[in-house]
Amino acid sequence: MWPLAVLVACLTIVFPFLDLAAVLYVTAPMRLGVVPPAFSPVLRVLQLVRPWVMIEVLLLGVVVTATKLASRAYVIPETALFALCTLPFMLAVVMAFEPRALWHIRETLDGRERDNSPGSVTTVPAVPFSSAMDLGLVACRSCDCVARRESTESSRGALPTPQARAAAQPCSRCGARMHPRKPDSLMRTQALLVAAAILYLPANLLPVLHTVTILGSK
Template identity: 90%
Template sequence: MWPLAVLVACLTIVFPFLDLAAVLYVTGPVRLGVVPPAFSAVLRVLQFVRPWVMIEVLFLGVVVTATKLADRAYVTPETALFALCTLPFMLAVVMAFEPRALWHIRETLYARECDNLPVPP
């Protein structure tokens, strides 16, 4: 069942990581007024990965598994479960970020750079 394992790993670990990394890579330099290298490619990856981030499904699976397992064994909620419970809320904040707004910001930054270029004599 390794194809299923690869799919689950991509949907729950790789794609959310790529989403968060892409948002941080783009927004950090833009906040400083600089367009980062490979801006367009990173936003295209972000737009491809965004629909496939399914950490909510993993969260629901963990909740269902924990409740089913509680009938047969003693389940102790530890730190990892509380961290997993906060993850969907944190991802909801990241998912609320609209990548299309960055395209407009990029155009504004490029226009500002063109205005600051020296005029040839």
């Protein structure tokens, strides 16, 4: 079952390590007033792997497994189990830190103001009941930078076409693609909602485990 083993290793070992290493790599030099090399790629990797850190799921699986084994064998907890029980709480503290705030700290360290970056917005006219798309703005989901939409994008106030999304302008700060809206957000939400509705009843009504022993099944 090596595909499952690789998936579990990534979710419980590789991705948590990348998360912690990226935070340490970025924050330690900035604490000393230095912007580390490859700042933008590291933060983008951090944004990608953070939702997939699932140490708490591993801990739940270990607890369930130990409970099932306790009726058949003598289970002796070791040092790693106590460390694993503490790790999710430590990771929760790390997860509470918003890495996007580091972009503003970097600009301060570099001596740059956000308004001086190419394509950034200095002032936005106050238009009642207007959205960012109505004002011709696009946003970066990686670093929260907001900029004027280039003329190659879709027309003012219109939904972006697939061609416009493919040619979306890059962020002047981190290089990621900028969009007036999260691409296909309504379709993704509807798909997840339908999937959750389909799985809701089986997840709550059907049995979770089926154990077979020499005394019978239960």
